[in-house]
Amino acid sequence: MMASSYSAKDEDGHITVSGPGGGTLRNKKPENTAFKQQRLPAWQPILTAGTVLPAFFIIGLIFIPIGIGLYVTSNNIKEFEIDYTGDDTSSPCYNCAQNFSWNNTKSCTCIIPFQLDQPYESNVFMYYGLSNFYQNHRRYVKSRDDSQLNGNIDSLKKPSKECEPYASVDNKPIAPCGAIANSMFNDTLKLFYNDPNGTSVPILLTSTGIAWWTDKHVKFRNPGGNNANLTAVFQGTVKPVNWHRPVYELDTDPENNGFINEDFIVWMRTAALPTFRKLYRIIQKNNNMAPTLPRGNYTLVVDYNYPVRSFEGRKRMILSTISWMGGKNPFLGIAYITVGSVCFFLGVVLLVIHHKYGNRNNSANISN
């Protein structure tokens, strides 16, 4: 029974297909499909008062709370910033800045005391900030060899042309090559807490976990795979011109040395704008209830190696706590509040206008 009914259906279908099918060979009649006749079912939205006005109000109502939330969050974040460029004669780093020379092998140290008015809880993040530094200049951005950084041996031996003029010295390849690597930030920042009882306690600065996971594990790899002996791996290469140490001596920890040194990785992630900050260290929170950085006096000790005065740049050290939305940044909160308010206001204005003019065009409803 099943079979017979199935075959009948099949036959039936066959006939109906072949009938008109044979016909269409001669027949040039276009197909009557919704698509070909441009009759696809469609929704024709019209901007009416009924849709636009509520939209404005709703957007206003959503944006303003978000803005307030952002603003409050941003305000609750504690941030401390020290400019240690040393432009000013009163600055402790003035001498270092003045006496800077590329040939100095010995670094100049300056000590900057500062005071935190509030205790910093949870993890505190330490940044260095540079201004007027065009890390986004086209030639600068290009001047790297990602293949080399990814641990490619060939590229290590023969860096890409993009790296010029920092590709090789005396026919020896530079590792890591390029202008970005060459200009890596090399100030050393140390932080001391001046105990009220007069002792200076060094604060433990964690230098790992400051780079993106993908950068650390995918994008940057030391050549030679897991070969622990980086010195051997980088044999035959020379250090970048401006560096004091070769790349395999950036850190003693083999997990943070060579191309996968996180300071290096952070530097290599070029900034979008000429004023930028980069994560330098993390001050891990204590296990006890005490704040990570209690209120009090601190000393910042800087090994001043990085010249910025020549191009009128600035150097800063920033301490900041972090919220769910990141660091302190009132911009977005204010922007949201503004946009939300404007929306709300516009909604009111449009409502008035609609009431004034709306009746005039009631008949112009095309959707009959």
Next chain:
Amino acid sequence: MYTYRPVDTFKDEDVHILDREERWFERGVKEAIYVKRKRPSLNRGGDVTWKVKANDRPYHQLPEFKKKVFLCIKKSKYSGNAIKTYKYNVITFLPLNLYEQFKRVANIYFLALLILQIIPEISTLPWYTTLIPLVIVLGITAIKDLVDDLARHRMDNEINNRKCEVLLNGRFQEAKWREIQVGDVVRLKKNDFIPADLLLLSSSNPNSLCYVETAELDGETNLKFRMGLRVTDERLQEDHQLADFNALIECEEPNNRLDKFTGMMLWDRERYPLELDNMLLRGCKIRNTDWCHGLVIFAGGDTKIMKNGGKTRFKRTKIDELMNYMVYTIFALLILVSAGLAIGHTYWYEAIGTKAWYLFDGKTQTPGYRGFLSFWGYIIVLNTMVPISLYVSVEVIRLGQSKFINWDLQMYFAEKDTPAKARTTTLNEQLGQIQYVFSDKTGTLTQNIMQFKKCTIAGRSYGSDPFYSKIQPVDWSWNRYADKKFQFMDHSLVALVRSKKDKDAMEFFKLLSLCHTVMVEHKDGDLIYQAASPDEGALVTAARNFGYVFLSRTQDTMTIREMDQEMTYEMLALLDFNSDRKRMSIILKFPDGRIRLYCKGADTVIYERLSPNSKHKETTQTALDIFANETLRTLCLCYKDISAEEFEAWSRRHKEAQVTMNDREAALDAVYEQIENNLMLIGATAIEDKLQDGVPETIAKLAKADIKIWVLTGDKKETAENIGYSCSLLTDDMEIHYGEDVNEKLTRRQASRRDDPQAYRRGKKKTAEPFFPGSNKNALIITGGWLIDFVDMACECEAVICCRVTPKQKANVVSLVKKYKKAVTLSIGDGANDVNMIKTADIGVGISGQEGMQAVMSSDYAFAQFRYLQRLLLVHGRWSYIRMCKFLRFFFFKNFAFTLVHFWYSFFSGYSSQITFEDWFITLYNLAYSSLPVLLVGLLDQDVNDRLSLKFPKLYIPGQQGTLFNYKNFFISLFHGIFVSLIIFFIPYGAFLQTMGQDGEAPSDYQSFAVVAASSLIFIVNLQISLDTSYWTFVNCFAVLGSIAIYFGVMFDIHSAGIHVIFPSVFTFTGVSSNALRQPYLWLTIILTVGISLLPVICIQFLSKTIWPSVGDKKYEMELKEDDDKKKPSAFQRGRRSRRSAYAFSHAQGYADLIASGRSFRRRPQAHGGPQESIREIPRRELTENDRRYEV
């Protein structure tokens, strides 16, 4: 009976117009024509230079007939008979096609860009971002051109390989058309197409008569006859005679005049004049003639039909031109911006760059040089301002629109199984901008079928209204001669005739069967009438069906069958029709000796000549009014009994007049006038020139859409005017101006211009007063040959009808309007005579499904019925235009919004031509992320559906005014783009300035910034197109969501670890998207960016809809009101002004001359053709007079 025309008087018709200067209108002269007296002379040297020697091919290769082709290469000036319409061959295709394509500015631009990108110094984008799209664009276009050209090759081959018989080596051999050469003698059979312009030598018919159908040439379907010279008729019947034929033909150079030919045949030291009557022109078809011989005078490209074909012009739409100008504007903008940024870079480098040790690149380039490099770098970076995919997308959209036209069921003509066809895919949006429609009449507006619809006999009207058409048509089975196709609705008239009681009715049909110039042919027991005009044929056929069958005629007798008895009448005189007389008469001697004159003619002329005793004047008049209002073509019929003496006296005068040397025609007219008086009215006939379906409605619709319709026809004025009324082109509220009156107005205008030329120049349009004061609607009817700079005036009119125009003139009219009005024109026609105007107009439409294909072949769009024009224009055209405009506006916007972000970024990147986005995003942005939704809008969007666009033709007007896409819109798009790019850059800028991620890492890096900006852009662009989409189908929805999905999909792929490991230097954004987009802060940035970009647009759109409703909305409102108003008074609108100029004679003179000459009735001694029953041997008279031979 034929007499020489006096050659020494300088009458109009004796002046042969050699050529009209084609661009006379530019010089402002009335008309520049070069004339020559008609009588051809060999002594005048110079103007008769075309020499053809029969059966002598080498003769035409003589050096004196060579012309310089290229440098010193010379070629015979006689073309071969092969025609060539294709553009490329195998070798020339690639270079020529590439050359043609690189004529396009955009292609050159991208080529230049490609070259720039190869230079490493300035290469800011990888080279493949330009090469791949460019290759795709060129490839698609090349393939399209190739397909087009292959079709042309096929057509050419088919025509060139047609067979015909050529006399070679003394006998006729089959040859291909391409092999025919000037001077060859060819033999053609019945229904053959004529392969070249031939001189008719002899034919199977008596007197070398040859019937041709000239439909391909002038659109007229009635047969015309051509006559061989008497000398060739007599001496060139046999093959060997033809082989020995060695005449030398001298004639004018090839030209495009279809209605003139002059030449001279020199044979056996005698000279014979040649006229157009002796010529068989290429494109015609041999009909009713078993075979004929002709001598090739013009071949191939020299033939009149080919000379008449205008050059194939590359048509472009207005939008195309505008788009090009906008691309130029963008170039200028691009150069300006790049230059500005380059200068910026120069200063920046001096101020900062030189000091920034970290930027040291080992090169000692001056800041100026660096600025120069930066300029080129920015040219490359900002090149996306000119969207590379613009042209491909436009082509795709147009292709889609064309497909929709092809697929439209409502433009499919089931009867002939012809769907509409868009033959070009480049002009669609132009269909939405048409301002002028030029239409052919015959075959386009009308079906060229004349139907005997009604009549009034002795004051009683017969023939029912179409409203009562439920009545069965009359059954003609009682009449074995009846033409089965003939339909008549009124049974009472048949009954009346069959009862034989009504003398008037009998007389009525007797007149119809006798008073005409129709020729009859018996074929398989059936009668075939050959009429000079379809009207006359319709009348005789009507009489035949009513039992008065015209059987045969000789030179001076006519035989008809009156119901069941055969009667033969002696024809005493035939007073033929001409356009001044507007009537024709025949004087017959009845078997019983009575002499009676039958006359039929236009009511105006007949009523003047009626006898005061004539009855039924008033009633007939009323009937005529009714007929005319129904736009039927009317003729009055009347008779007059003449006494033998009276006729005798008149006959003498007639004979005298016939031999008058001076002004014979005037003399004859005067004589005719003397006998055609005191007529007794019998009745009137009403013939319907059947319109194509839906023509009046279509014309009314188009007129409502502010489209001006001009009818260009070869017909005479009255016919054209009548048709104008019947297809509601002319309406009763119009004031009709005829060309003759208009002349006066123009002269006045010109005079005033002469008198005060400065005022004219100064004031421009202001001083030009309207030609027609008053607010009446105007209509203009002008005659061809008279075409002055009447454009201004004509364009003031709602409707214009040009009659008696040649194909060339049709084209001239079109180009005149195009030139002076800068208007978008459309020509529609069906025949070869319309080819020229179809090619000239911005858009050519051919009526397909007809016999001739020339019009369709040269058209841009083809469909089967005129009425589809309204759908083509008001629906497809309008949609195409709106879609294209929307598409272009948005396309420019989205590229500005995209590209200008780089511009803002350059202020923060030292003007170093650093790109804001990832280069893969730049490559794919136009290709994958943003094009599909806008492409779909370009393909599918409908602001209102087809029903409403047809219902409210006024919605078409914005297209004509071009308000949806112009420089204003362009700059709005530009500013919108600037605004959005500003937002896209500065909101993330503000957010990124000192941002940190939630895990403390600082995502203020370039790559995260690029991803945030790109994501914002993708959201904004896709949501913006959603806002602009007014017809949301699931496809659109799918495309918008799909584009966003594709963006994220591709981005996450490109940013994935796997692909970086494989290509570490190509995909460098590893992990950016995952790192950046998991930050709520950045999402909030994106949302804010999108919100700020879109909300103002929504606000402005809403405001403009509320405060300033769009033109469409307003019109819509007006329409609604108008509709309401119209419903009421329509019931009272019956009292229409009567117009009764309508009468049913075709423009051609009848066959009276031919009948009178008796040439067609003489049976040939050696019977070549089948002997025809009706043709009886009649001794020829006045043979010598008939022979038009000059003895020079």
